[in-house]
Amino acid sequence: MKLRKPSEGEIFRLKAIADYQFGWPAGDLLFPHEDQIIVGISPATRRIREVYDSEGLIAVLRAHDYYYSLSLLGADRLRKGFPLPRLRVIVRMLREKTKTVFANDVIDIDTNLKAGDEVIIVDPEDRLLGVGRLRLSPADILSKVSGEAVRVRKLVRR
Template sequence: MADFQFGKGCGDVFFPEGVSFRLSKTKRVRQVFNEGEHIATVRAKDGMLTLGMEGARTLHEYFSSPARRVVVCEDAVPFVAKGKTAFAKHVLAIDPELRAGDEVVVVSESDELLATGQLIFSPFEIGSLDKGAAVDVRRGKDQS
């Protein structure tokens, strides 16, 4: 699923030897951990992966900029890092290959990993919006 969702080779990077799984009550894989760190959760409705911060770090390190990234301005950095929504007016750059609904990493102008979340609109739409949410942030790096 990781290869399909994020690109060839991601499955090996996301799920190295020794990963552990938490199963749902129906005995399906629900969450994936590496050395106790949450990598991803499997969405029950479609089997797609949602990223934890460890999964976001892995994706951030695996792909070079601008792939899989949404870059926000410095004014938004403290809010996004705390897990707050990234708004369209704060987006400076975005990977043009992304689609609405994709899992993304949100970064600062210096490519510092801030958060992970789901893209709400396409890159084209975000570029033409002056207000409204761009990324539904799931987890920020400074979130407790």
């Protein structure tokens, strides 16, 4: 992975992707300091795959759809910038070292999400617990259908 500063056009595109995927003003929340952004370029495709700033990795651009997979840092920035329950799955408890949130454990969820969306996993006090991908629709989760509600990708170490 080759690291370099992005052009102004690339910064505009990175922010536009975030605004499209998560809703406005996600681009400004994820990338508040444009002069500190560093991108990781795939050597094979020469496309942007990773986005960093001075604090660390913010997000990874998925190769198959060019949407973001959030890091914990990126998820925390969106959590602080958006009101509850936007982009969130609020869980009763999250077991350590788990890769699954079951529908029974979900207290509330953003009803504007759809299966396959990137979600921020929080507790009832809105503390970040992890990030993952939604596996069921919010309607199914709230109706307490059994099964995997969220596939967890990263957990906050406590």
